[in-house]
Amino acid sequence: MTYTTFTYAVSDHIAHIELCRPEALNTMTRAFWDELPAAFAEIDSNPEIRAVVISSTGRHFTAGLDLNWAGGTEALAHPDLGRARERLRRHVKHMQETFNAVDRCRVPVIAAVHGGCVGGGVDFITACDIRVASKDAFFTIQEVNIAIVADVGTLQRIPYLLPQGLVRELAYTGRRWPAAEALRFGFVNSLHETREDAIAAAFAMAREIASKSPLAIAGIKQVLNAGRDLTIDQGLEYVAVWNAAMLQGEDMRKAILAQMRKETASFDNLAA
Incomplete structure (x- = not known):
């Protein structure tokens, strides 16, 4: 399958997914929500793959949900309010399944984060097994800043990764938390000077995992x-x-x- 929102390659038992829309800050369009679970279905069906590395391009890992697409609610409209709400629920469940596919992947998934990882980006990387980052990385549970409750995985997974008080502070305030703080609390496993260094570290870890049974x-x-x-x-x-x-x-x-x-x-x- 050809993907438009990321590149996909497999080499030496490692699959590499790299977000490839830097001009749009790798925002998550309708295509992304459809393509990512398809890629992970491809990974799960390939017995050669033993680990996955996720990375990105440009200034930021991802600015999260594409608000232009998300704001176009006409497709979810219906003259009956109950039916409209039921359709919206199915829409949210479809988006949740995108990151559930990452979480359920039968091999470990390592995220190499640089720059901003905002909103849906945090949902994405909390579904990964391991996170490494460059020193310029930062994270934001952005949803509260646009007056919604994060609904595609962050609030369900991040309490297993961070202390409850910090989780609530980050979710309630939507503040930016830097890579050094993320390292201190164990949200990321290691920090690296540059994006390239973080990706190299992710691949080194993936190769070590791939060498095991x-x-x-x-x-x-x-x-x-x-x-x-x-x-x-x-x-x-x-x-x-x-x-x-x-x-x-x-x-x-x-x-x-x-x-x-x-x-x-x-x-x-x-x-x-």
Whole structure:
């Protein structure tokens, strides 16, 4: 599939999605909301891929939702108010599914952020597994500044990434919070001098992940994601069942043998 809002490439078991509308500050148009889940469906169906890197171009990672498109409500209008509201709900759910596709991706997703990451950009990167940033990066939960409640994932995911008091401050005020503060609270894993350095760090991490057993990595992500909705006892039961089912292949034997011999193991891809 050809994408218009980002480029897509796969090399050495790593998929790279790079937002490519710098002249429009990589705002999220109707095409973006349709194309991103299609790209992640392509990733999930490709057994060669073991990690994903998300990056961007231009001055900013993204300025978030394209307000010109979002403001065009005529397509959602209906003479009956109830039907209009039901249509709007389905519209929001469609947008939510765009970032759910990132969250559910069976391989880890790493975001390399530079410049501004505003509004929908925060929704996007909170759905990723790992975030790295350049020193000029900043983040804004922008929705309150346009008098709406963030509704495509930030408020649901960011409480797992930041302290509750800070989450509420950022959501209530819509203030800009810089990369250094994001690092201090663990929202980003590392800071780098430039955009290029951040992308290089993301790829280095992706290569390290890609060198591990893809079956183990998929299991780790699945268990961590499931654990957000489970008690500790339920999470322990889940991982016990997962390992009882999945530890039947060659990966563990290969990994242990490689460790003993101080070699690098080579693992088969996941099934398509």
